[in-house]
Amino acid sequence: MGPASLALLRAAGKQYARQPTNVVLFVILPPLFVLALGAAMSTFSDVLGGNLTERTSTALAALWAAALLSGSASFFIVSASRRADERLVIAGMQRGAVEVAHAAAATIMASAAGTTGFAIVVMTTDIASPIHLLAAVVVGATAYAAVGVALAFVIRGDLEGSFVIILVFMFDAFIAGPLGGADGFWPNLFPLHHPSELVVDAALNADVSAARYLWSAGYTLLLIGVAAAAHKRRLA
Amino acid sequence: MIALELSLVLARQYLRNALLVSLLIIVPTVFISTSYYTTRATDIEIIVTMAGGRRPIDVWMPDLHGAIMVPIVTAFLAGIAGLFVMLDASRADGRLAIAGVSPRTLAATRVLLISSISAGVAFLAAGVTMIHSRPEDIAVFTFANVLVGLSDGFIGALAFLAAGRLGGAYLMLFVPMIDIGIFQDPMMISGEPPAWMKWWPGFGGTRLAIDAAFTGRGDDWAALAAAVLWAAALTMVALETFTRRAGLR
Numbered sequence: 001m002g003p004a005s006l007a008l009l010r011a012a013g014k015q016y017a018r019q020p021t022n023v024v025l026f027v028i029l030p031p032l033f034v035l036a037l038g039a040a041m042s043t044f045s046d047v048l049g050g051n052l053t054e055r056t057s058t059a060l061a062a063l064w065a066a067a068l069l070s071g072s073a074s075f076f077i078v079s080a081s082r083r084a085d086e087r088l089v090i091a092g093m094q095r096g097a098v099e100v101a102h103a104a105a106a107t108i109m110a111s112a113a114g115t116t117g118f119a120i121v122v123m124t125t126d127i128a129s130p131i132h133l134l135a136a137v138v139v140g141a142t143a144y145a146a147v148g149v150a151l152a153f154v155i156r157g158d159l160e161g162s163f164v165i166i167l168v169f170m171f172d173a174f175i176a177g178p179l180g181g182a183d184g185f186w187p188n189l190f191p192l193h194h195p196s197e198l199v200v201d202a203a204l205n206a207d208v209s210a211a212r213y214l215w216s217a218g219y220t221l222l223l224i225g226v227a228a229a230a231h232k233r234r235l236a
Numbered sequence: 237m238i239a240l241e242l243s244l245v246l247a248r249q250y251l252r253n254a255l256l257v258s259l260l261i262i263v264p265t266v267f268i269s270t271s272y273y274t275t276r277a278t279d280i281e282i283i284v285t286m287a288g289g290r291r292p293i294d295v296w297m298p299d300l301h302g303a304i305m306v307p308i309v310t311a312f313l314a315g316i317a318g319l320f321v322m323l324d325a326s327r328a329d330g331r332l333a334i335a336g337v338s339p340r341t342l343a344a345t346r347v348l349l350i351s352s353i354s355a356g357v358a359f360l361a362a363g364v365t366m367i368h369s370r371p372e373d374i375a376v377f378t379f380a381n382v383l384v385g386l387s388d389g390f391i392g393a394l395a396f397l398a399a400g401r402l403g404g405a406y407l408m409l410f411v412p413m414i415d416i417g418i419f420q421d422p423m424m425i426s427g428e429p430p431a432w433m434k435w436w437p438g439f440g441g442t443r444l445a446i447d448a449a450f451t452g453r454g455d456d457w458a459a460l461a462a463a464v465l466w467a468a469a470l471t472m473v474a475l476e477t478f479t480r481r482a483g484l485r
Contacts, residue, residue: 019400019402019403021398021399021400021403022399022400022402022403022406025399025403025406025407026406029406029410032410032414033410033413033414036414036418036419037414037418040418040421040424040425065410068409068410069406069409072402072405072406072409073402073406076401076402076405077402080401155255157253157255157256157320158320158323158401158405159256159316159317159320160253160255160256160259162316162320162405162408162409163256163259163260163263163313163316164259165409166263166312166316166409167259167262167263167266167267170267171266171270174270174271174274175270175274
């Protein structure tokens with residue numbers, strides 16, 4: 001990362017930190033969500049036809065919280081900085097530097113959101129493979145951060161963007177994941193499907209499928225590519 | 237009168253946004269229909285208010301899921317809409333104040349607009365569930381969901397004023413899910429929920445809606461009182477906060 005991207009990233013971080021409410025909510029919402037949802041979700045899984053225990057439910061809640069937070073944060077931050085980005089490019093900053101700064105910011109948000117949710121799960125639940133759990137949560141959060149960034153360049157309004165994030169997330173969480181006991185090929189098309197399965201495997205046993213990691217990483221890279229292409233098109 | 241005219245003009249601005257209108261129709265339709273068809277086809281026991289007491293009854297699980305998705309979707313959409321109506325207000329109301337519109341009128345306009353969107357979303361969501369299963373008392377079921385929508389619409393608006401655009405969005409993505417999607421959902425919390433869950437804004441409206449859907453009698457007066465009190469209190473707080481804010485410009 002070059003000095004221009006680093007300066008831009010530092011400025012974005014300062015801007016975010018200047019609104020302490022955002023930071024506080026970012027830190028306390030995942031644990032609250034994990035604790036509230038963990039106990040109830042195993043009952044709900046039985047309703048939908050899935051088969052989850054309280055342990056896997058808590059781990060899934062961490063993934064969901066991280067995905068929702070990083071997706072919405074990326075969408076709102078990138079959507080708010082569109083004009084500033086255009087001005088920076090007009091003023092002579094390399095387009096690539098702006099893109100690298102946004103990619104780094106989204107990755108940091110995804111890692112931070114994933115880590116807070118992961119920490120509360122590890123503190124409250126006996127997880128078979130914490131390392132795999134952390135990796136799956138961060139991959140899922142990164143995929144949603146890429147979705148948020150891509151949406152910010154396609155959809156203009158905050159209200160419409162929020163509705164799309166809610167729509168994609170609810171489908172992903174309740175229908176395409178282990179909660180709904182989804183099978184067949186179509187669940188593969190949702191970004192959280194394989195990270196969710198990885199989370200379930202990591203919670204119950206350390207035997208995690210390498211193919212799921214490959215699919216999750218490939219899908220996340222594809223989403224990052226889509227977000228980068230949308231960014232490039234916007235700044236062109 | 238000016239408030240009504242202004243809110244009509246502002247509502248027209250939202251109605252001109254084809255993507256927004258499409259999403260307002262697509263989101264409830266997709267959520268409620270999908271939840272109906274993906275739920276296991278079997279009975280589930282829930283507790284409802286009947287003959288003056290709380291009694292267990294067996295209901296068809298897809299019908300219950302379709303019914304509970306109405307307040308969940310209403311709360312999500314009304315909350316997010318309330319948040320961004322206030323965001324737009326923060327940009328436009330300064331100019332309207334300079335143009336001579338009084339703070340009380342500006343506040344009343346925003347309250348009317350948020351109330352209309354919340355009620356509209358509740359009617360739409362209740363209408364979608366009727367495609368799949370007919371609640372026994374449609375009028376009380378819809379009314380209960382309007383109360384949920386009003387409460388969450390004003391929570392969204394106040395969340396923007398308290399936490400800003402991003403913080404407010406975080407709150408409105410999680411609060412409806414925790415309140416109505418977990419604490420008030422009879423599929424999540426089996427039996428009678430603990431007392432502290434009944435203090436949440438979604439409690440009264442959701443309980444009234446479930447009773448109306450499956451017993452045909454929305455006669456849980458405590459739930460009705462809780463829902464009306466939350467909706468009225470949040471409307472008054474929003475009106476007062478909006479007025480003060482508009483007066484400070």
